[in-house]
Structure formats: structure tokens, C-alpha cells
Amino acid sequence: MSGVSENRVLAGSPSTGEAARGGLIADVPRRALILLGLFAALLLVAPATVGDYLLSVMILVLYYAYLGLAWNVMMGFAGQFSLGHALYIGLGGYTAGALFVHYGLPPWFGMVVGAAVAAVMGGVIGALGFRFGVKGVYFALLTIAFAEFTRILFDHWGWVGASSGLYLPVEYRDTDDLWLLRGSATMFYYVILAMTAGAFILCHWLLQRRVGYYWQAIREDQEAAQTLGIDVFRYKMIAVMLSAAMTAIGGVFYAFYYNNLYPETIFSMHRSIELMLGVIIGGIGTLFGPILGAIVLTTLGEMLTGLTEDLGLDGIKQMSYGVALLVIIVYRPGGLWPWLRRRLGLEKPR
Amino acid sequence: MPIDFLLNILVAGLLTGLVYGLMALGLSAIFGVMKVVNFAHGDMMVVAMYATYTLYTAAGLEPVAALPLVAAGLFVFGFALQRGLVNRFINATEHMQFLLLLGVAMVITNGTLMVFGPDARNVQLDYAFDSYNVGPLIVDKVRVIAAGVAGGTALLLAAFFRFTVTGKAIRACADNFTGAQVVGLHVNHLYAVTFGIGAACVGVAGTLLLLITDVHPHLSTDYTLLGFIIVILGGLGSLGGALLGGVLVGLSEALSGALIAPSLKSMFSFGLLILVLLLRPQGLLGKQA
Numbered sequence: 001m002s003g004v005s006e007n008r009v010l011a012g013s014p015s016t017g018e019a020a021r022g023g024l025i026a027d028v029p030r031r032a033l034i035l036l037g038l039f040a041a042l043l044l045v046a047p048a049t050v051g052d053y054l055l056s057v058m059i060l061v062l063y064y065a066y067l068g069l070a071w072n073v074m075m076g077f078a079g080q081f082s083l084g085h086a087l088y089i090g091l092g093g094y095t096a097g098a099l100f101v102h103y104g105l106p107p108w109f110g111m112v113v114g115a116a117v118a119a120v121m122g123g124v125i126g127a128l129g130f131r132f133g134v135k136g137v138y139f140a141l142l143t144i145a146f147a148e149f150t151r152i153l154f155d156h157w158g159w160v161g162a163s164s165g166l167y168l169p170v171e172y173r174d175t176d177d178l179w180l181l182r183g184s185a186t187m188f189y190y191v192i193l194a195m196t197a198g199a200f201i202l203c204h205w206l207l208q209r210r211v212g213y214y215w216q217a218i219r220e221d222q223e224a225a226q227t228l229g230i231d232v233f234r235y236k237m238i239a240v241m242l243s244a245a246m247t248a249i250g251g252v253f254y255a256f257y258y259n260n261l262y263p264e265t266i267f268s269m270h271r272s273i274e275l276m277l278g279v280i281i282g283g284i285g286t287l288f289g290p291i292l293g294a295i296v297l298t299t300l301g302e303m304l305t306g307l308t309e310d311l312g313l314d315g316i317k318q319m320s321y322g323v324a325l326l327v328i329i330v331y332r333p334g335g336l337w338p339w340l341r342r343r344l345g346l347e348k349p350r
Numbered sequence: 351m352p353i354d355f356l357l358n359i360l361v362a363g364l365l366t367g368l369v370y371g372l373m374a375l376g377l378s379a380i381f382g383v384m385k386v387v388n389f390a391h392g393d394m395m396v397v398a399m400y401a402t403y404t405l406y407t408a409a410g411l412e413p414v415a416a417l418p419l420v421a422a423g424l425f426v427f428g429f430a431l432q433r434g435l436v437n438r439f440i441n442a443t444e445h446m447q448f449l450l451l452l453g454v455a456m457v458i459t460n461g462t463l464m465v466f467g468p469d470a471r472n473v474q475l476d477y478a479f480d481s482y483n484v485g486p487l488i489v490d491k492v493r494v495i496a497a498g499v500a501g502g503t504a505l506l507l508a509a510f511f512r513f514t515v516t517g518k519a520i521r522a523c524a525d526n527f528t529g530a531q532v533v534g535l536h537v538n539h540l541y542a543v544t545f546g547i548g549a550a551c552v553g554v555a556g557t558l559l560l561l562i563t564d565v566h567p568h569l570s571t572d573y574t575l576l577g578f579i580i581v582i583l584g585g586l587g588s589l590g591g592a593l594l595g596g597v598l599v600g601l602s603e604a605l606s607g608a609l610i611a612p613s614l615k616s617m618f619s620f621g622l623l624i625l626v627l628l629l630r631p632q633g634l635l636g637k638q639a
Contacts, residue, residue, distance in 0.1 A: 081445045132628045136444045137387050141578055145623045148575065152617040163613075269571055273452065280449060314468055315460030315567070322456025329450045330438070 032346045043193055047186045055185050061298045062192040063253065067275040068282070068290030069199040070246035075276070076285035077203075077212065078239035079219030081136065084125075084143030085247050086271035087150055088118040092248025093255035093266055094154065097166050100180075100256075102159075107181045111252045115245035121146075122244025126237050144269060151267030161261075168259040181256040188257050195253065196291070199246060203287055215239055219285070247275075270318075277321055281328050283335025292337050297321060354486040359608045360601060361487055365497035367600020369558045371593035372500040373573065374580035375507065376551030382587030383524040383544045386436060387444070389451035392573030393458035394549055398424055398556025399565035400462055406473045413473060413557050414495065421553040428549025432542040440541070455570065463567040470564040478561075496558040503554050504593055507547070511589070520544050524587075572616075579623045585633025594635060 028036075047055055067089070074080050095117050096110025125146050129139050155163045176183030181191070206212045214235045217225040226232045255261055265271070282293025301317040308316050332339060341347065377391045388394075398420050405416040431454065439447050480491040511517040520540050523530040530537055580599050584591025599619055607615040626633065 081448075128628055132631070134627055134631060137448055138582075138627060138631060140445070140448065141582065142624065142627050144575065145620045145627070149617055149620040149624065152614060152620070155613065156611070269575075273456075313464050315463035318456055319460035319464065322453050322460060325449065325453035325456065326435075329446065329453060330435070333442075333446060 047189050057302050059189050059192055061294050062196045064278050065291040065294035066196045066199055067250045068279040068294055069203055070243050071276050072279050072290050074239050074243035078215040078236055081140045082143045083140040083272050084147035085275055086267050087147035088244045088247035089251035090267040091118045092251030093261050094160055096252040097255040097261050098160050106179050107252055107256050111249055114248045114252050118248030119241040119245040122240045126240035130233055130236055147267055151263050154263035165260055165262040170259050192253055283337035286337045289335050289337040359604045363601040363604025365493040367597035368497040368500045369555050370600050371596025372503055373552055373555035374577050374592040374596050376548035377577045378581045378592040380545055380548040383520055384541050386447050389448055390455035391577045393455045393570040394552045395556045395573045396462055396570040398553040399560045400466055402557040402560045403471050413561055417557050420557050421550045424553030425546040425550040429542045429546035432545035459567055459570045470566040472564040492561040496561050500558055579619050582633055583626050585635045588635045591633050591635035
């Protein structure tokens with residue numbers, strides 16, 4: 001029994017052909033729209049009411065929600081298991097970071113280049129993997145191998161600072177410079193909020209289009225999809241490249257928010273694992289799962305870190321993530337969102 | 351490059367490679383029999399290393415003497431893990447099994463981190479720097495012990511699978527699941543035994559590796575990936591392949607570490623993994639898929 005196949009995406013009944021023509025929200029239940037509106041309003045006014053610490057946690061939540069949405073395109077929608085998404089975070093972050101440090105180019109330009117670089121890299125991995133018939137766990141290992149290979153490569157590449165890292169210049173300033181992404185936490189909050197909202201809307205839209213249905217067909221049964229005349233290779237490639245490009249844009253945010261990049265941390269497999277944990281806990285293949293998962297996991301991690309600060313327990317946060325993953329996999333393999341959605345009465349009438 | 355130097359490096363790589371091979375043997379046996387990819391393999395390895403370390407520092411037990419204890423402990427752990435958790439997922443999709451064992455791995459790694467802290471630990475043996483001079487070769491005593499025990503364990507395992515009733519029964523389960531059930535084999539029990547044996551292999555390998563190198567909690571991911579590289583190189587499910595892959599990776603690590611840069615050594619392993627996945631996914635000694 002597959003965790004993926006148990007889920008139904010928020011906007012995923014076969015009758016959405018009309019909805020696609022009727023606009024983005026035509027297929028969403030009214031109650032869901034109201035809750036979504038409340039949620040969005042809460043997020044919009046949050047920086048005015050919360051303190052610095054809470055704001056930094058919320059930025060972290062949105063960052064993981066964004067990355068989760070990006071990973072979900074590949075795994076949740078098209079069913080291709082990647083365990084090497086840190087590669088794309090790193091490529092995006094390093095591309096934009098290096099262009100900024102060496103040539104003073106704005107991050108928005110670096111974002112486009114970084115996303116393109118990541119998409120090409122994702123395309124290479126995807127093309128090799130799919131053409132050579134590398135499937136399932138073997139494909140996941142292939143993605144890890146590429147990420148680790150690149151990590152060691154960057155560790156020895158002087159132009160990007162090698163293993164001592166790439167630093168973005170930090171200066172004290174009173175005003176926010178949105179063009180160069182230099183400024184306050186509030187600015188970064190709204191940037192990542194916009195990115196997450198954009199990714200959410202993009203995913204929602206994609207699932208209503210032909211490509212979304214093709215992906216789900218491939219995910220459920222690749223042979224059957226092929227028999228029906230779907231160009232499986234092409235649509236899997238679209239999923240990989242889009243997911244890689246989206247992840248790279250998250251990497252650009254990481255670079256400019258944290259101002260330092262080390263190959264050891266940014267390309268590490270732990271990043272790849274971290275960014276998919278939220279999706280698994282929220283619900284693979286669902287639209288809201290990545291967001292819910294990021295909220296649950298980050299809150300859990302921060303609370304435990306805060307509570308045990310005095311005890312000096314190093315691994316407590318990661319430990320709790322591991323336990324959360326086990327509990328979800330064993331007791332609710334579809335993730336939290338399908339269950340919560342039922343509880344909130346947001347099931348689509350059939 | 352003097353030839354003596356090169357020979358010494360090759361011998362050291364070969365001996366370490368045998369220990370790697372034993373570690374990968376456990377991974378390969380588990381996959382070969384129940385088609386489960388044990389993502390917590392490196393973590394079990396690190397647990398074994400810490401167990402050896404604790405027995406040495408707390409009870410003064412030599413690693414080689416502690417070996418049966420660690421192996422038995424890991425067998426019980428593996429058996430229980432399969433019975434309690436993995437067995438529920440024996441028919442789940444590949445990625446669900448993978449994620450389950452990833453969760454187990456995270457709990458183990460961070461458990462060791464919380465108990466032992468992030469610092470590297472090792473055992474201080476009085477014969478740690480002894481060596482044998484064989485012609486132009488200078489061979490470390492600890493490496494000889496480690497490789498000898500690893501090779502012996504691998505032989506024992508091969509004999510177990512070939513000659514004992516339980517070993518034959520396990521091979522029957524691997525060959526034909528339904529057939530094994532039809533003739534009345536207790537498949538679930540045999541699966542748990544296999545998982546235990548795989549874990550015990552890792553236990554022995556971990557103890558032996560502590561003779562050669564330090565341990566710290568974050569090594570677990572490296573060992574898991576190393577195990578995957580080796581078994582995929584040799585062929586998942588093939589026991590001889592695991593040993594061959596271990597030796598090849600040991601040699602390639604030693605050579606690239608000495609000739610190019612130590613920090614680049616695993617890049618070659620990952621490069622090798624990519625090539626094998628693409629060109630010969632069944633591995634060097636694996637059966638045609």
C-alpha cells in the first residue's frame with residue numbers, strides 16, 4: 001500500500017476540466033477559501049505583532065514550506081523520489097551568491113541564472129536516470145551521489161571560497177533594499193511569504209492542468225500511463241526540472257538571508273532529508289501538506305531546542321524529527337493533512 | 351612515486367577494504383533476502399563502534415575480546431527491529447521502507463550524539479603502532495587483525511548459508527517467497543534472523559574498524575553511503591560482490607587519498623557509484639536484472 005496513492009490532492013477530482021477554465025478558485029470549497037483567507041491574513045499581519053525570535057521561526061517555517069512544495073512537485077505529483085535536493089539549494093545559493101560577491105549582480109538576476117543552472121542539472125540527472133532505467137531507491141541513490149559529488153567539488157573550488165565558505169558582505173543599514181535583498185528580517189519574511197504563496201498557487205494551478213493529471217497518472221502507474229499515450233519521459237523531465245529550479249530559488253533566499261554558504265552544510269544529505277521530512281509529515285502529494293508539515297516540524301524542533309537548552313542535548317531536534325517521521329510512517333502514512341482536512345470538513349463533495 | 355610506497359598504500363587499502371566488505375555484506379544479505387534497503391546501516395555500525403568503545407573504557411575489554419558480545423548485541427537489535435517495525439512494512443512500497451529506516455537512522459544517530467557527544471573517540475591500544483615488516487612492506491598489526499577477522503567472518507557466513515539448515519531455509523525464502531511458505535518455512539522468523547545476521551556483520555565490522563579509526567556520531571551517514579556504494583558496485587544481494595566491492599572501494603580510497611588529496615577520496619567513490627548505477631545497475635557480480 002502506497003502512502004502516495006492514498007492521498008487525493010486538494011483540487012484533484014477528474015471533473016476539474018471545467019474548473020481550470022473557470023479560474024483558479026472555482027473548484028475549491030467555500031469553507032476552504034475562508035480558512036485560507038484567514039490564514040493568509042494572519043501571515044500578512046504577523047510581523048507587526050510578533051517579536052524578533054518568533055519572526056525568525058516563522059521565516060524558517062515558510063522557508064521549509066517553500067522547499068517542501070518544490071520537492072513535492074517531483075515526489076508528490078510525479079512520484080520520482082529525490083534524496084539529493086540539497087544539490088539544487090546549493091546550486092541556486094552559490095550561483096546567486098557568487099554573482100553578487102564577484103560582480104555585484106542583484107539576487108533577482110542570480111535567481112534566474114541559479115534556477116536555470118539547477119534546472120539543467122536536474123535535467124541531466126533526470127535524463128540519465130530515466131533513459132538508463134534507474135528506478136525507485138536506485139534513482140534516489142543516484143540523486144544522493146550527484147549531490148555528494150558536487151559537495152566535494154565545491155569544497156575544492158577556490159572561486160566560491162572552497163571549504164572555508166562564501167560570505168556575502170553584511171553592513172548595518174536602516175532601510176530595506178529589496179533590489180539587492182539587504183535589509184531587515186521583516187523584509188525577508190515578506191519575500192519568503194511571497195515565494196511560498198507563489199509556489200502554492202503554481203502547484204494548485206499545475207494540478208488543474210493537463211500536466212498535473214499526467215504526473216499523477218505516471219505516479220500511480222507508469223506503464224498504464226505510457227499505454228495511454230502519455231510521453232512519460234517528457235513529463236517526468238518537466239517535473240524534475242521545475243522542482244530543481246524552484247528549489248534553487250529557495251537556495252538564493254538562503255544565501256541572502258544567512259549571508260554565508262559552506263559546501264559542507266548546504267549540499268549535505270541532511271538538508272535533503274530535512275526538506276522532505278515536512279512533506280512526508282504533512283502529506284506527500286497534497287497541496288497543503290508541505291506547509292502543515294513545515295509548521296509542525298519547525299515548531300516541534302524549536303520548542304524542544306528551547307526547552308532543553310540548559311541540558312546541552314545536541315541531537316534533540318533531529319531526534320524529534322526522526323521520531324516524528326517514524327510515528328507518521330507507522331500510524332498515518334498518508335500524512336497529517338488528509339486527516340486534518342477531513343476534521344475541518346474541507347473534503348470536496350463528490 | 352617509489353614503488354614501495356605505492357605497494358604499502360595498496361596493502362593498507364586492501365586490508366581496510368575487507369572490513370568495508372564485511373559491513374556491506376550485512377546490507378547485501380538483508381536486501382538479497384527481503385528486498386529491504388537498510389538505510390540505518392551506517393548508524394548500526396556507529397552503535398557497534400560505540401559499544402566497543404564503552405566496553406573497552408568501562409570494562410577494560412579488548413576490542414577483539416568484545417567482538418562476540420557486540421555481534422550478539424547487534425544480532426538481537428537487528429532481530430528486534432525487523433520483528434517490531436520493519437516486518438510491518440515488508441510489502442510496503444520501496445520508498446516507504448526507505449523512509450521508515452531513515453527514521454530509525456535519525457533516532458539512532460542522534461541518540462548516540464546525545465549520549466556520547468559530538469567528539470571523536472577511539473581506543474588506545476598498546477599495540478596500535480606495532481607493524482610487521484615483510485620485505486619492502488610495513489603492515490600495521492591492527493589492520494592485519496581487522497582484515498583477518500573480517501575475512502574469517504565472511505567465510506563463516508558463507509558456510510552458514512551453504513551448509514546449515516537455517517542458512518538453506520533463508521536462501522529458499524530469498525529465491526521464492528511463496529514456495530518457501532508452501533513448504534512450511536516460518537518466513538517471518540527467518541527474515542528476522544537474516545536482519546539479525548546482517549546487523550551482526552555490521553557489529554563485527556564496526557568493532558574491527560574501531561581498531562583502525564576514530565568514531566563520532568556523524569560518521570553514520572558516511573558509512574551508510576559507503577555501504578551503498580560498495581554493494582551497488584559489487585551487486586546488491588551478492589555476497590561475493592560485497593567483499594569485492596569493499597576491497598575495490600578500499601583500494602580506490604587509499605590510492606586517491608595518497609596520490610591526489612585525502613579530502614577528494616570519496617568523490618571518486620561517488621563518481622564510481624554514478625557510473626555503475628547507469629552502466630551496470632546489477633553491479634559487477636550481480637545477476638542480470
